[in-house]
Amino acid sequence: MLNVNHLSCERDYRLLFEDLSFTVNEGEVLLVEGGNGAGKTTLLRILCGLYSEYQGDVDWQLSETPVYLGHKPGVKDLLSARENLTWLTGLYQSDITPAQITAALWQVGLKGFEEVLCGAMSEGQRKRVNLARLYLLDSLAWVLDEPLSAIDVEGVANLESCMDAHLARGGALILTSHLPLSLSKPIKKLRLGN
Amino acid sequence: MLNVNHLSCERDYRLLFEDLSFTVNEGEVLLVEGGNGAGKTTLLRILCGLYSEYQGDVDWQLSETPVYLGHKPGVKDLLSARENLTWLTGLYQSDITPAQITAALWQVGLKGFEEVLCGAMSEGQRKRVNLARLYLLDSLAWVLDEPLSAIDVEGVANLESCMDAHLARGGALILTSHLPLSLSKPIKKLRLGN
Amino acid sequence: MRLFLAVLRRELLIAYRNSADLLNPLIFFVIVISLFPLGVSPSGPILSQIAPGVIWVAALLATLLSMDSLFRSDYDDGSLELMTFSREPLVLLVLGKIVSHWLVTGVPLAVLSPVLALMLFLNFEGAWALFLSLLLGTPILSLLGAIGASLTVGLRKGGLLIAVLILPLYVPVLILATAMVQAGAQAVDYTGHMLWLGAILAASMGFAPIAASAGVRISLSR
Amino acid sequence: MRLFLAVLRRELLIAYRNSADLLNPLIFFVIVISLFPLGVSPSGPILSQIAPGVIWVAALLATLLSMDSLFRSDYDDGSLELMTFSREPLVLLVLGKIVSHWLVTGVPLAVLSPVLALMLFLNFEGAWALFLSLLLGTPILSLLGAIGASLTVGLRKGGLLIAVLILPLYVPVLILATAMVQAGAQAVDYTGHMLWLGAILAASMGFAPIAASAGVRISLSR
Amino acid sequence: MWNWFHRLGAPKSFYELSSKLLPWLSLLATVFLASGAVWGLVFAPPDYQQGDSARIMYVHVPASILAQSSYLMMATAGLVFLVWRIKLADIALQCAAPIGASFTFLALVTGAIWGKPTWGTWWVWDARLTSTLLLFFLFVGVIALRSAMDNRDSAGRAAAVLALVGVVNLPIIKYSVDWWFTLHQSSSFSLTEKPAMPSEMWLPLLTMVLGFYLFFFVAWMLRIRVEILNREIRTQWVRDKLTGARV
Ligand code: HEM
Ligand SMILES: Nc1ncnc2c1ncn2[C@@H]1O[C@H](COP(=O)(O)OP(=O)(O)OP(=O)(O)O)[C@@H](O)[C@H]1O
Ligand SMILES: Nc1ncnc2c1ncn2[C@@H]1O[C@H](COP(=O)(O)OP(=O)(O)OP(=O)(O)O)[C@@H](O)[C@H]1O
Ligand SMILES: [Mg+2]
Numbered sequence A, B: 001m002l003n004v005n006h007l008s009c010e011r012d013y014r015l016l017f018e019d020l021s022f023t024v025n026e027g028e029v030l031l032v033e034g035g036n037g038a039g040k041t042t043l044l045r046i047l048c049g050l051y052s053e054y055q056g057d058v059d060w061q062l063s064e065t066p067v068y069l070g071h072k073p074g075v076k077d078l079l080s081a082r083e084n085l086t087w088l089t090g091l092y093q094s095d096i097t098p099a100q101i102t103a104a105l106w107q108v109g110l111k112g113f114e115e116v117l118c119g120a121m122s123e124g125q126r127k128r129v130n131l132a133r134l135y136l137l138d139s140l141a142w143v144l145d146e147p148l149s150a151i152d153v154e155g156v157a158n159l160e161s162c163m164d165a166h167l168a169r170g171g172a173l174i175l176t177s178h179l180p181l182s183l184s185k186p187i188k189k190l191r192l193g194n
Numbered sequence C, D: 001m002r003l004f005l006a007v008l009r010r011e012l013l014i015a016y017r018n019s020a021d022l023l024n025p026l027i028f029f030v031i032v033i034s035l036f037p038l039g040v041s042p043s044g045p046i047l048s049q050i051a052p053g054v055i056w057v058a059a060l061l062a063t064l065l066s067m068d069s070l071f072r073s074d075y076d077d078g079s080l081e082l083m084t085f086s087r088e089p090l091v092l093l094v095l096g097k098i099v100s101h102w103l104v105t106g107v108p109l110a111v112l113s114p115v116l117a118l119m120l121f122l123n124f125e126g127a128w129a130l131f132l133s134l135l136l137g138t139p140i141l142s143l144l145g146a147i148g149a150s151l152t153v154g155l156r157k158g159g160l161l162i163a164v165l166i167l168p169l170y171v172p173v174l175i176l177a178t179a180m181v182q183a184g185a186q187a188v189d190y191t192g193h194m195l196w197l198g199a200i201l202a203a204s205m206g207f208a209p210i211a212a213s214a215g216v217r218i219s220l221s222r
Numbered sequence E: 001m002w003n004w005f006h007r008l009g010a011p012k013s014f015y016e017l018s019s020k021l022l023p024w025l026s027l028l029a030t031v032f033l034a035s036g037a038v039w040g041l042v043f044a045p046p047d048y049q050q051g052d053s054a055r056i057m058y059v060h061v062p063a064s065i066l067a068q069s070s071y072l073m074m075a076t077a078g079l080v081f082l083v084w085r086i087k088l089a090d091i092a093l094q095c096a097a098p099i100g101a102s103f104t105f106l107a108l109v110t111g112a113i114w115g116k117p118t119w120g121t122w123w124v125w126d127a128r129l130t131s132t133l134l135l136f137f138l139f140v141g142v143i144a145l146r147s148a149m150d151n152r153d154s155a156g157r158a159a160a161v162l163a164l165v166g167v168v169n170l171p172i173i174k175y176s177v178d179w180w181f182t183l184h185q186s187s188s189f190s191l192t193e194k195p196a197m198p199s200e201m202w203l204p205l206l207t208m209v210l211g212f213y214l215f216f217f218v219a220w221m222l223r224i225r226v227e228i229l230n231r232e233i234r235t236q237w238v239r240d241k242l243t244g245a246r247v
């Protein structure tokens, strides 16, 4: 699904990674490891075309765009959870019903918060609104930058099963995480930094 | 060191906690637990006088102000790591030397990044700059909101030993965390939310 | 197209949510204008002479400064990067944001302007011409302003950098429009001015959204 | 006191780091002023008549809009809440920020103003009076503006809300200063005006920092 | 005195008290307004130079007076809220702002209408007019800030601070505007040299002013009561009230 060849990148004179080549196929997980500042976020942004100063080539065999989740919450403080999610998913697909939105919000444990403005939510809740996209979008490629951070313990378990489901239906998953991750499938690891 | 009596707080019509009473003494750790949206951040902000809509009373027997670390990085993108740290610590103490600053930055693993602007740092590195305060300030009360999030594995171990040292010298520690925490001292736990 | 409407709805919803934001450009407009009699002189002849210029400059500033937040908040909370992935071209989204901005700022300004014109002792014909000029001119302001907004988003520079970038581009509009109003005030025919404004509007319609979406991509890859 | 200096150093360092920010108010000031000959009329008599008002209104706007970001970025990255814990009173920090703001905005404006005055055909005496009035007036603008900034920080409203809140409070300064310049231009003695401006400055010195730090605390407890 | 102050400060007791006062106040208000209106518009003599157009004065002047004093009251409420943290004061401030703003607006409009026949223009940059306009802006500022903040408590305190700052500046503004106007005196009209009013004119005017005051208080109380119900909706006594109202 994704082929990366001879990818290298440096940011202000510090070489982050060099001549990186890997592939990710249907149903595979790639965990990008590395300490703080190793270049995980940079790599993921490159894969999604959000950062362009690199050598080498990245190509997706994919019809739809990958789902990207970054460090920033990506939700509007002035919109309610429902409105945010409707908008966020609407960017990719036009066939999502309000009922599905509600269901997704419940699945990320925001039952009762559907109409609360995201500005009035806690750190983790805001992140959950953004994560709820994963239950709705049928893109086969997920690129998630520290999806587990700020999420509580049940939340993490929840998310892992969601990822398992995604892999089971043949999706590909590229993510970073500083916490241990337990998935049903074997986890391919890519270590950045020395 | 800290006495809290009959503390209760609600945010837009949702009761977060009610009639909370606890004390934290020298050399004690209080871990505030609870799911996303349970009210951990709110409680910590109340303890630090950053949020004022509550009933009950909070009193510190403490000469200096507690060290607070919140969800936000708390560093200026346009200042270098050194400048940020100098400024942040200068707010509390006036007797900190450049040498100490450098040492602290090395201890949080930012060797080589002293002069890099924080805007050009990764999520975790930015957080580390803020955490470096803990090595410099001699306030006996630390109030840390998810200090471990976005920090890599070695970083976490590092931080835990730093906390142990703090407790050993009779400091008090109040923190929240979604990751497991291992300290030498027994951890008092306070669970919020149902 | 569906998406274009979705953007429109979202933007208007947000604007409605902080309705203060809706009114601010308007109030700003009024206040700035009423500063001039205080600063210059309250006498009718002088004021009626400077009225078109003053009102138009105020309109320029009101649009431009409200413009600054066009992409800012989307950038801050990261929803701007998500937009670049959308299933339809980014240009459409940008255009949606611009149109909604015009609806929320430009139109009210135009509607209110005659009152202010009268307060500055402009005659009715002048006030009417002013209204028309603003109706034709403000969309141009929004379009051009969007380019500046897209380029400056992400640099935390307050509203001033964008003003510095874009105000020079506004000069032709300003000159045309004020000339038009003065013509109107002297009961001279001003269809020529209107045609020119129309032409500029059409042109900027064409390239501004493209430039703006390019600007957004540039700001994001940093 | 040590801390006051620390704030000053930090603020100036940051301003120097994005030196664009340093120049923007200035350029904004220049551009806005140069819009008037275009919008109103290039004729000398008219311009010299409106010059004091125009320049001062431009100064008002330049200060106010640069003001908007006074606490904003500190709030966004959370360093504002850390400041409230400092070992010395918050008022001191706030005052430090205000002073540095004046140093990077007010002073340059004042220094540049005579040139613009001459461009608008104001005579030398007028230009000199203008310089003095700005030197005395801009600190007041920074002080009052800080109140607005402290109250609106954390609301993502762009620079307009603060303008709406604060511009009315600027009116006395505007009136006094422009009158002073006009007096100067007609070679009338204007020590009276200067004394008044000084009095207002002293007064706002007294209460503005307190109000502003109260505002900061309010904005933070959310 | 003190605990009376605090008891009144409790929304519930204010609600009770106001429900006793309201009928009387509203009655008085209607009486004053009606009699004043009839007296002023029908029986009072026309102005000797302006004729009947001057009768709008009976609306304009009270409105203008109210505009100013309502800002004072609002600011006082703000002070009380900041000093003693009495919730009621916050509610009072929030409710006073729109009313005061509308009175100011009324003063502007009636003034403008009056200006047309007397000065031949809708608007002149006369000292009084200008300072009223600025007063209107101050009101708008408070309202804008109030509505811009989501969190209620901090919104209240912010609005209070702003109102106080405004009140500190109000005299400076009024003075400077007057001075500015006299500076340009030659170039414009003024309201300052008005003929002393005969008693047949100022008595009805006085009645109208009182009527306006009463009306202001009535409107204020009504708004406050609604707001109280809004905020205390989850408390027992409100529940009882509502259920009681329903049956
Ligand atoms: C938009 C236009 C106007 C505004 C905003 C305005 C505003 C005011 C204000 C603020 C007052 C002071 C009330 C007080 O405290 O005593 C006032 C009083 C008055 N105004 Fe106007 N005014 C306007 C137009 C006019 C016009 C056109 C006239 C008629 C020539 C007029 C005649 C008066 C009179 C007779 C009083 C009562 C004087 C007194 O009680 O001291 N006003 N107006
Ligand atoms: N600014 C706000 N305005 C109104 N309500 C808020 C605001 N911030 C948080 N809340 C509410 O307060 C509750 C507690 O929020 P808080 O941030 O304390 O949770 P938390 O325990 O820190 O969660 P997390 O683990 O996600 O950080 C949440 O339910 C949220 O809805
Ligand atoms: N905006 C930027 N400008 C310049 N350099 C940057 C920028 N952001 C990050 N860097 C540099 O790129 C390197 C990698 O940053 P990146 O964010 O990819 O790290 P990361 O692996 O995501 O770290 P973390 O685990 O903390 O998120 C860092 O060393 C940092 O110094
Ligand atoms: Mg990262």
Ligand SMILES: [Mg+2]
Pocket (backbone or CB within 6 Å): A122, A123, A124, B040, B041, B042, B071, B145
């Ligand atoms: Mg939290």
